[in-house]
Amino acid sequence: MSTDAPDGEGERQPASEDEPTLEGGYDPEAVEERWQRRWVDEEVYAYESDPEKDPNTVYAIDTPPPTVSGSLHMGHLYGHTLQDFAARFQRMHDGDVLFPFGYDDNGIASERLTEKELDIRHQDYERREFQQLCREVCQEYEAEFTEKMQGLGCSIDWGNTYKTIEPRVQRVSQLSFIDLYEQGREYRQKAPAIWCPECETAISQVEMEDMEKGAHFNDIAFELTGDAPRDEFVISTTRPELIPACVSVFVHPDDDENQDLVGETARIPIFGHEVPIIADDRVDMEKGSGVVMCCTFGDQKDIEWYQAHDLPLRVAIDESGTMTDLAGDYEGMSTDEAREAIVEDLDDAGYLRDRESITHTVQVHERCDTPVEFRVSKQWYVEILDHKEEYLEAGREMDWYPEKMFTRYKHWIEGLEWDWLISRQRDSGIPFPVWYCEDCDHEIIAEKEDLPVDPLSDEPPVETCPECGGDEFVAEEDVFDTWATSSLTPLINAGWDWDEDAEEFTMSKPELYPFDLRPQGHDIISFWLFHTVVKCYEHTGEVPFDATMINGHVLDENREKMSKSRGNIVAPDEVLAEYPVDAVRFWAASAAVGDDFPYQEKDLTAGEKLLRKLWNASKLVNTLAPREPDEPEELEPIDRWLLAELDDATEELTAQLEAYEFAKARDRLRTFFWNTFCDDYLEIAKEREDNPSTQYALRTAHRTFLELWAPFLPHVTEEIWQAVYTGDGSLEETSIHLRDWPEPQGYDADLEAGETAMEVISALRRYKSENQLPLNADLEAVAVYGEVDGFADAIANVMHVADLEVLSDQPEITTQVASIDLDYSQVGPQYGEKVGEIDAGIESGDYELDREDGVLRVAGEELAEDLFEVERERTYSGEGEMLETESAVVIVE
16 A cells, blocks of 8 residues: 555545545645635734843844835745745744744835836826825735735734835834934935936946946047147047047056157047046056046046046036037937947048947946946945945854855955945935035934934924024935835844933844844845845944845746746746645755755656645554554564654754755655655554554654644645644644644664665565565565664564574675776777777676776776776575665575
8 A cells, every 4th residue: 555645636626614634635725725814814923022032032034025016926935935944943943933024115116116007107296196106006016915925825924014115114214324324424425426327316336237238349539739749549439429528538657659648638539628648557558549538427447537636527428318418419319329429420520440349248227227327416325435344244243054155245345346325316215314404505414203204395303504504404305225224124123213211222122133044135145135234233233133044046947047038937826826835835945045946847746746645644644543642661673763763854854954954954854754754664554553662653753744844834734733633723722833843752773774674675565566466475484684683573574574584694696797888988099999809808708807906907908997887786596586775685585
């Protein structure tokens, strides 16, 4: 009798809507929906805060708030499932777990979603009207997202949720700004900033990424004025549209070929204005002609030259990426249009010397893939460059899973060149709590007790400027960068706030901070993780979490990144419509944390088979053992061995789950459950169903397996647990997910001898099957050579062996060479025409294998062991048939 489903039993069959039952086949669709609803309705995973709790007894997860920008994708499904593995394990292991949920509805993604959903442009609405539309659209998507997240069966505390735009969070975000301002960690400055023309806002360094784009290298002639040593020189550029913004030309001081240009004046082609030629060692002499123009601004180096040489400002491109009046005839064109028009006119005027197609790396805004510009504007910054070493040290204090991800964090910090720009020119977001004196531009900061405030509608906290006495104020129109708020999630969840009476910052849930785990994707280490470290470190002086678990990305079956343009996206809705949630969770545990891995249906199919295996094994245990068998005074060897193996597996699994090694834990548990328990032990138990020792071992193992599988397969384990062991009752008292995690019970047995005994039983079962004998057929005599001490009787009883002999000496087995396979890719070039003689010698057996030296002597040659492979076969010449296992030799007479 197999533990696999008989015909028809694996089909989804109707289950009771109200009562958990093992009758019929497993119906995941009905079961999963029922438990998801009950877990939420009965608040099974609610966290009860108590400031007096010992922080070491609370496990708090700083969960990533997903951007409200559309539907659930495979990354959400995968990442949140990994978080849930940790939450469910820790809840059983330690008891108190905070697993909150948030929505990041404060950002440009939400604005774009609103525009797309309503087919509108934000420019056509008053600011408050558009903000309200954003709130309404986000609320609809959040409700849908919540429903889908609950459909994944994640053990989230839905009573602990937040939105990054809600008033409570706005207060925390504005408090953060004021605290950093008062510490002197923030400043407002008119300076070149990274700008996205598409989004029409300043962005920070972290929001840029490199992209390969096609372009042209244009060799353009510049004339020299006055009594110059030559008439012209050539500059190579990919951005001729910046020529009207040219303010100087640079030559490297070691460039002997172009030293004669230094100190001269160049006339800009077409536009006619004149600029100085200056020596500077930041020029790349290997690029183009070695002579470069400096425009305000083309890239970071232009900014450095502008600041170092106090150059004038010429703004040729506005905030929308359109040419300004400085561009003359090209005013109103986009940069792309102006580029082509200017090149054409340069050619007509005789200034274009050459044009070459190239592919090069440009920096784009990661939100929209638009190449960034650099514009001078007044922006707010958080000072971070002077604390880079502190942030590195904070990273070193955390445990990283996997450890290699710390390198990404370290490289990001080491490569920082800008302070953190936190102001954005958007319509929807959290406003800066700031007004400015209209006369002297002095900053007026809101009072902490008044927060949250909106300067566009609220009055400043003063009637006159403390700096100059002016009584007219201008409200700050900019809003915070999204990451300036989402970086505060540990403080938001810990209830960080300003205590007016005590005049200090406090936390209403201090037992949570620092958090135990920050889970997130590797793509936002430089966004969310780094900025959280910055904010929390500056506010509290502490690292915000003890450990960080970095998950990889889900790829398609060809290991390529999923994208709409490639048409290779796998939609979670489609996957969940075809496979049980628990099967999807089984798939999510298939890769090591941190690794990108492919979506493969075979893993989902394997998960679905496992659910049926667990279901059918549970039904079989129910027929073989009473629900609460008495513990015998002494367990028989085979039963004690099973429980000792289970102790060993439990100890190993616990260590793996504590280290977030979900894939290792899943595979270890599946192998032990499927192979050892189902395929081997249950077959033994069928022959011993009236044995009290076996009944006790069966029930003990079954309970433990359900508890061990619970973090991975929450629905099926809850259904079986409730159907078999609890019956009616509140889930607060009966849920398997609130039980204590199993601990080794101290069963002692010779594990190796038991393993060998199981191998022998499996070999004899296979022997009977191959010889078309029933499993209960008698075998007259069997001899075993192997360590099976204490298990001989169990083997004989289970396999109906009349006479079982344990041999002290190995049977006479002859090992013969079955074949010698040459590596012709090496042998051919080395031995040439003699390969035929070598082959003939091997074929005729005229060769010598020297095991000690590892060489083959044939046809007068000695072949080293890396040139051939030997296959050997073992034969038994005595009476009976030989069966071999990994650890034993079995003779069936």
